[in-house]
Amino acid sequence: MAPRTLLSARWVIGHANGNHVVHENGVVVIEGGAILHVGRGFDGEVAQRIDYGQAVISPGFIDLDALSDLDTTILGFDNAPAWQKGRVWPETYVARGPYEMYAPEELAFQKRYAFAQLIRNGITTALPIASLFYREWGETVAEFDAAAAAAEALGLRVYLGPAYRTGGQVTDTSGNIRAIYDEPRGLAGLEDAAAFAARIDGTAQGRIRAMFAPDRIETCTEPLLQRTAAMASEMGAPVRQHCCQSPTELRLVQEQHGCTPIEWLAKIGALHQNWLLPHGTHAAARDFDLIAGAGATLVHCPLVSARHGSALNSFAKVRARGINIGLGTDTHPADMILNMQIGLMMARAAGDTIRSEALFDAATLGGAQALNRPDLGRLMSGARADITVIDLSQTLQTPDPVQTLMTSASSRDVRDVWIDGRRVMTDGQIPGVDEAADATRAQSQFDGLIAKYPERTANHPPVTDIFRPSYPRSPA
DSSP, X not given: OOOOEEEEEEEEEEEETTEEEEEEEEEEEEETTEEEEEESOOOSOOSEEEEOOSEEEEEOEEXXXXXXXXXXXXXGSSOOOGGGTTSSEEHHHHHHOOOOSSOHHHHHHHHHHHHHHHHHTTEEEEEEEOOSTTSXXXXXXXXXXXXXXXXXXXXXXXXXXXXXXSEEEEEOTTOOEEEEEOHHHHHHHHHHHHHHHHHHTTBTTTTEEEOBEEOOGGXXXXXXXXXXXXXXXXXXXXXXXXXXXXXXXXXXXXXXXSSOHHHHHHHTTOOOTTEEEEBOTTOOHHHXXXXXXXXXXXXXXXXXXXXXXOOOSOHHHHHHTTOEEEEOOOSSSOOHHHHHHHHHHHHHHTTOOOOHHHHHHIIIIIHHHHTTOTTSSSOSTTSBOOEEEEEOTTSOOOSSHHHHHHHHOOGGGEEEEEETTEEEEBTTBOTTOOHHHHHHHHHHHHHHHHHTGGGGSTTOOOHHHHSOOSSOOOOO
16 A cells, blocks of 8 residues: 555645535545545644645546547637538548548657646546547547557546547538448447457556547437447446537438437437537537436536537526536647636526536536546545645635636646546646647647648638638738
């Protein structure tokens, strides 16, 4: 058993009787990979004491839709519509044959780079998500073997599974978007994902678990989703699938199946308690009722939704239906504190009267419930020692630490991160990671991808037409 370590700070967010509780001038005692004690003091022997002073010791955040690539959605922030800006494959690109726009070593690097970013943002449990727009079809087992190795080396707790699909979206030169299918290829991708899941589930002392990641509902076929549901249920693994996030999705599902995406999942028997559903910004009341009835989780991603002018309708209404709500970052930066802040502001703008703790619960307890992990998302005796320490010494503090996080902090204030009792980041530094070198490499890799955008954009305009600058550029 590893020696006991005692952490102390002005604020400790502990857990008792099913709810978070705040200890002012509190302590957390770690023994091995678990929490031994949380409270105002501790009389037992400890081998190490770390006093964080003006800080909050918080449960590590759980990111159910965690960015794990170099985020291309930020390119669409001021550049729309998506079909004209390389976010939907043009028919000409499909005719020539889609291809991988990153080399295998680039795919491996971006996972390791993204995992380090998650840790820096206080995220201790992550379910990675990446775009398939620049992929040949789906994600590969090879890149997820690399992802598992990176997660183990960095100490991140992850649920891993390559994304697969039986279909994709294409557009003609006028913006008419339709679905195309290759069901055998998608089913083969599912079999590969299932074999990967069986092989990696429970590795890295249990920090690496399996998940299933079928891509968008509007481009998955019934056999793929039914087989996914059966395999995941047998393993007890979560399934994550984006849903109800765009009018195009709703239109395609209505044309193909005569109902909404959630109604279709329920109709084919694929909607279960282990289903994690990011977004839901275009869900109707009937959809929310079906999600509630299945006991599934809605994964709220407020930052990426707000950037593109959509919002959940509404946080309070969803919660009132008894739906579990977790949070996902899904975009750059992977700032969970910012997501909580934006989520709270969007909810209030929609007329909700929720408080700060509602979003904090979603980032911690909601994620734990979604994963059926009562040992995560809380600081209490017997829980895993997944801890985020947020420095408040440079900010104006309210009388409450959660309200201070919502009003004054950002993930740049994350100081230390502990996962499974291991200190994976100290004073903002992650062992074995050269932050500056990685940032340079990431930007170079991203610039290379941007240069290829004309190949997969309708009518193949130059990059300067795809991404219109904010102001005219001065002459060289």
